[in-house]
Amino acid sequence: MHAYFMRITSYLAGGLLTLSLASCSEFSKIEKSTDIQKKLAYANQLYKEGKYNKAQILYGDIKDAFRGSAQAEDLLYNYAYTYYNMGDYETAAFYFKNFVSVFPNSERATEADYMQAYCFYRLSPRVQLDQTNTTKAISAMQTFINMHPNSDKVNDANKIIDECRQKLENKEFDAAELYYNLGLYKAAGITFSNLMLDYPDSELGDKYKLLEIKSYYKYAFNSIPEKQKERYETVVTQYLNFTDLYPGSKYKPEAERYYNLAKDYLKTVQNQQDEKSDQ
Numbered sequence: 001m002h003a004y005f006m007r008i009t010s011y012l013a014g015g016l017l018t019l020s021l022a023s024c025s026e027f028s029k030i031e032k033s034t035d036i037q038k039k040l041a042y043a044n045q046l047y048k049e050g051k052y053n054k055a056q057i058l059y060g061d062i063k064d065a066f067r068g069s070a071q072a073e074d075l076l077y078n079y080a081y082t083y084y085n086m087g088d089y090e091t092a093a094f095y096f097k098n099f100v101s102v103f104p105n106s107e108r109a110t111e112a113d114y115m116q117a118y119c120f121y122r123l124s125p126r127v128q129l130d131q132t133n134t135t136k137a138i139s140a141m142q143t144f145i146n147m148h149p150n151s152d153k154v155n156d157a158n159k160i161i162d163e164c165r166q167k168l169e170n171k172e173f174d175a176a177e178l179y180y181n182l183g184l185y186k187a188a189g190i191t192f193s194n195l196m197l198d199y200p201d202s203e204l205g206d207k208y209k210l211l212e213i214k215s216y217y218k219y220a221f222n223s224i225p226e227k228q229k230e231r232y233e234t235v236v237t238q239y240l241n242f243t244d245l246y247p248g249s250k251y252k253p254e255a256e257r258y259y260n261l262a263k264d265y266l267k268t269v270q271n272q273q274d275e276k277s278d279q
Contacts (some may be wrong), residue, residue, distance in 0.1 A: 036062045047078050056082035073103050093119035114153045117141045121160050127170045138164045169199045189215035206249035209242045217258040229269055235262035
């Protein structure tokens with residue numbers, strides 16, 4: 001029985017190998033052919049079968065030969081998607097953009113416009129890495145919305161913009177937090193302040209404001225005596241700004257603590273100055 005199954009397995013493996021070799025042989029034969037119609041038909045067949053790598057090779061060989069023809073639109077559309085389906089989003093974005101440039105009035109131009117932007121979204125890395133492609137995705141999605149306000153993809157585009165903006169916000173927060181943990185309190189204060197300017201609708205605005213106050217307090221506390229008065233005054237100013245912006249914030253008691261510490265220091269300095277004046 002074991003020998004029987006071994007023979008069956010061997011026959012199946014041999015059959016699959018034969019089919020694979022025949023397929024490779026057919027592809028090699030058509031790739032070398034000068035019949036561009038035959039190449040296109042076989043490329044389309046490979047594309048439908050999900051064999052994007054081979055389809056891409058054939059499309060690349062003949063795309064210039066079909067320029068201006070009735071078949072060029074489908075060819076370039078599929079060609080862009082071969083890159084996308086193989087995960088080469090940067091090249092896919094280029095060819096989706098190229099499709100729109102060549103066929104601006106195509107029924108698929110809106111889709112290609114969206115896909116170009118979506119490719120940048122797919123290229124957007126995790127928060128810790130460079131976010132150039134995240135910024136590109138936001139810009140491209142906003143351009144898509146402006147150009148196609150009635151598209152059924154507008155809601156998806158807005159969601160992607162929100163997601164990308166959140167990623168950039170998290171990146172900026174991580175930078176501010178790193179400055180704080182390294183004891184670079186002035187840089188931390190500036191970066192937390194910039195977070196509020198860059199993301200005024202953030203749900204964490206009051207937290208950022210508290211951390212700005214805390215950073216400036218630490219900056220003042222660790223400064224030389226000649227600079228402390230001016231820097232504690234900044235803490236007071238930022239706290240008053242906090243109460244204007246977030247009067248009901250849960251972080252108000254902690255912010256007030258730094259405000260009181262700064263006020264106590266300034267009161268002490270003022271008392272010392274008054275004593276000198278009286279002498």
